Amino acid sequence: MCGICCSVSFSVEHFSKDLEEDLLYSLNRRGPDSGKQVLKSDVNYQCLFSGHVLHLRGVLTAQPVEDERGNVFLWNGEVFSGIKFEAEENDTQIMFNYLSSCMNESDILSLFSEVQGPWSFIYYQASTHYLWFGRDFFGRRSLLWQFSNLGKSFCLSSVGTQKSTVANQWQEVPASGIFRIDLKSTAISGCVILKLYPWKCFPKENVLDECVNSLSRISADLPAFVSVIPNEAKLYLEKPVVPLNMMLPQASLETHCRYSSSIPPTRETLQIFLTDGHMKKVVQQFIDILSLAVKRRVLYLHRDENLVPNEVSKICTRKANVAVLFSGGIDSMVIATLADRHIPLDEPIDLLNVAFMSEAKISPANFNKKRSKQNNCKIPSEEFSNNVAADSPDDNIPDRVTGRAGLKELQAINPSRIWNFVEINVSLEELQKLRRTQICHLIQPLDTVLDDSIGCAVWFASRGIGWLVTQDEVKSYQSRAKVILTGIGADEQLAGYSRHRICFQTLGLEGLNKEIAMELGRISFRNLGRDDRVIADHGKEARFPFLDENVVSFLNSLPVWEKANLTLPRGIGEKLILRLAAVELGLTASALLPKRAMQFGSRIAKMEKNNEKASDKCGRLQTIFSENLSFKKEIKS
Structure with missing residues (x-):
């Protein structure tokens, strides 16, 4: 369990080297065993990553974690099965190792399709200027987003603050799939465009319709300057559970079960x-x-x-x-x-x-x-x-x-x-x-x-x-x-x-x-x-x-x-x-x-x-x- 946060600014006047005290306080309560921040700056944007760890298994691994290529990872989750790991290993480092070896977006989706357990994450790919984030299929870990200053900044966090106003309301990131934002493109165009990689639905022929419905629901709650669109490659995450059995009995339920309602x-x-x-x-x-x-x-x-x-x-x-x-x-x-x-x-x-x-x-x-x-x-x-x-x-x-x-x-x-x-x-x-x-x-x-x-x-x-x-x-x-x-x-x-x-x-x-x-x-x-x-x-x-x-x-x-x-x-x-x-x-x-x-x-x-x-x-x-x-x-x- 961790408190994870990424604050993104697209204009110099909104650059900051620290989070609001109220937000930092709430994140620290979630992760009292370790706290760390990493700042990533580009000519067009700045990302402040903050990780606060509750140590539960393996070696205590401070977050955010960063590799030699400048990729940054924040993980709030538990891997219980689905990918290979040892019980004594720390799953933050395991997940980051897997992510660092992903060659393309399809590899990233395959990884998160296989993981069984609760999770939310934020992953910055330095070479592409992409920021990936999302929650597991059931949404067992909190992740919120807040868009402010007419698209000049936004924040992802495990928890919000009591200082938010109606105009800058924290909202839950929908557990509809994984989102990706091109930070460089957003900074240049001034338009916040989120690309969604949704969970694949059953039956398969309904995937497109379900995706459209999901996008409509998500967009309805977002400011006008934020758009959510399907990814161009039409890639999806595989659902981690089988579809619900909708079968009905041939006879009435009482006959089928052979018991009386008066028992x-x-x-x-x-x-x-x-x-x-x-x-x-x-x-x-x-x-x-x-x-x-x-x-x-x-x-x-x-x-x-x-x-x-x-x-x-x-x-x-x-x-x-x-x-x-x-x-x-x-x-x-x-x-x-x-x-x-x-x-x-x-x-x-x-x-x-x-x-x-x-x-x-x-x-x-x-x-x-x-x-x-x-x-x-x-x-x-x-x-x-x-x-x-x-x-x-x-x-x-x-x-x-x-x-x-x-x-x-x-x-x-x-x-x-x-x-x-x-x-x-x-x-x-x-x-x-x-x-x-x-x-x-x-x-x-x-x-x-x-x-x-x-x-x-x-x-x-x-x-x-x-x-x-x-x-x-x-x-x-x-x-x-x-x-x-x-x-x-x-x-x-x-x-x-x-x-x-x-x-x-x-x-x-x-x-x-x-x-x-x-x-x-x-x-x-x-x-x-x-x-x-x-x-x-x-x-x-x-x-x-x-x-x-x-x-x-x-x-x-x-x-x-x-x-x-x-x-x-x-x-x-x-x-x-x-x-x-x-x-x-x-x-x-x-x-x-x-x-x-x-x-x-x-x-x-x-x-x-x-x-x-x-x-x-x-x-x-x-x-x-x-x-x-x-x-x-x-x-x-």
């Missing part, structure tokens, strides 16, 4: 499905593929001595390298169970469980439990003093209830593992202050009530500052895990949302297939850029096992009724294949939990205005506050 949502009911030999085989294949995806995301890490200095207590001596955004729901439970298979047994796993509470509930409680006076892990700042232990066993927060129940299931599956269930409690005062000073610009350019709720909830959860409540004591705790696993992608592919059930009831399986295709197609701009910016703000990396290319291809290959059966009740029908996998993995009650949106499960949706719709523009994200920079200076000092 009870019990574990025994799920086990009946597993008596079908074909279904059991499909479920086991799914487990194997998802398990490998999790393995790649938890083992490709730089692991040190794994000891937290100056700590003696057992619960604090071992450092967790991996955390899970954890509600106790089916998605996070399966991810945690599979992570347990692959993470060394002596290494804890942090389960990050966030809840938004009133001031009364968040006040310190009188626990009649033994407390350690000398071994408590310290919270790093008085800024977070309101983040205190919960007052009652359940607090009426749904995700806290299911989270604690899920913890017991995981402890039963592997009692030898230290499961750090981190209770993260957020007050209204803290939510409002940190949204204003730290979170607001990370959610932007998204701006709805839903974006605000999910963005803030994920930010506080991934920050990992909370409490460990054990039988003996309550300890303040801060998760230091650099990798955070999240279950995003499961609902989109497995008909987990209530709108999928409505769609099925009105339009049948054909409509449901189209809805699932639409969900996956829009996930790049609907969810992933926002979540990447929010989680990376803590110097941590989000990893998405359900969006592993092999997992998506496997699920895409199945007919829809093997993934979900919405003739069945909630708690069984949606995400059916995942529930069956959970049963096979030994999970119990969590396998039957119906979908509950994070904004309701964490209770953030109840904290402020209750009469808002999720799709409304959120006024709390619109205001830019003048004290932001002074607050950040205060935090630094």
Whole structure:
């Protein structure tokens, strides 16, 4: 994970040797382990490259990297498969070596077509004056662009700033393919022309139409002086996943599946499905593929001595390298169970469980439990003093209830593992202050009530500052895990949302297939850029096992009724294949939990205005506050 940025100027009066302090601050938060800048000047333009590295695997490689020919590379990604590499190697250097050996644009496209894993990149070819950039097919890594001064400058960055105006708004680079700009030509002509190399679509005869549609969507959001055109050679990137199986059953779904919609949502009911030999085989294949995806995301890490200095207590001596955004729901439970298979047994796993509470509930409680006076892990700042232990066993927060129940299931599956269930409690005062000073610009350019709720909830959860409540004591705790696993992608592919059930009831399986295709197609701009910016703000990396290319291809290959059966009740029908996998993995009650949106499960949706719709523009994200920079200076000092 890195913070990458390239600021380009086409006129001398806009040349600069440094980035805005606000932008540099945000990039440093993403990549706290190394920071470096490279300046490339031509008679017609100047490029300032800034790289900020979060060290996760291999040898720490400072960015930007530059070769003897003057090419410059910024990489924010992880290579999990697709091209040859060793587990201990640093993928930034691997990718740059491959790029440096590319002879033409076709070679570059072939390389990025083969890479499996999340990425965004910026690559400067000195000899041609070309600047290449883009995001992976799902858009799992954020990249924004900003065009200003009527085309005299533009900027690419992993994250924006709170200083942007309507005229100079940051926007997400679409995950539509790879873009290329001829810097020399742009400087001379004064016209900003972006050439797009799109992802190849299926079927092949629709490639041109889809490209035209993609260009229209992109251009609609850009200033008038910026044009996006297809590349002259009509070259494309190969999609990294197989097309969605749109097959429909010959008979009705009820007849095909041989089950009644009145069957009870019990574990025994799920086990009946597993008596079908074909279904059991499909479920086991799914487990194997998802398990490998999790393995790649938890083992490709730089692991040190794994000891937290100056700590003696057992619960604090071992450092967790991996955390899970954890509600106790089916998605996070399966991810945690599979992570347990692959993470060394002596290494804890942090389960990050966030809840938004009133001031009364968040006040310190009188626990009649033994407390350690000398071994408590310290919270790093008085800024977070309101983040205190919960007052009652359940607090009426749904995700806290299911989270604690899920913890017991995981402890039963592997009692030898230290499961750090981190209770993260957020007050209204803290939510409002940190949204204003730290979170607001990370959610932007998204701006709805839903974006605000999910963005803030994920930010506080991934920050990992909370409490460990054990039988003996309550300890303040801060998760230091650099990798955070999240279950995003499961609902989109497995008909987990209530709108999928409505769609099925009105339009049948054909409509449901189209809805699932639409969900996956829009996930790049609907969810992933926002979540990447929010989680990376803590110097941590989000990893998405359900969006592993092999997992998506496997699920895409199945007919829809093997993934979900919405003739069945909630708690069984949606995400059916995942529930069956959970049963096979030994999970119990969590396998039957119906979908509950994070904004309701964490209770953030109840904290402020209750009469808002999720799709409304959120006024709390619109205001830019003048004290932001002074607050950040205060935090630094």
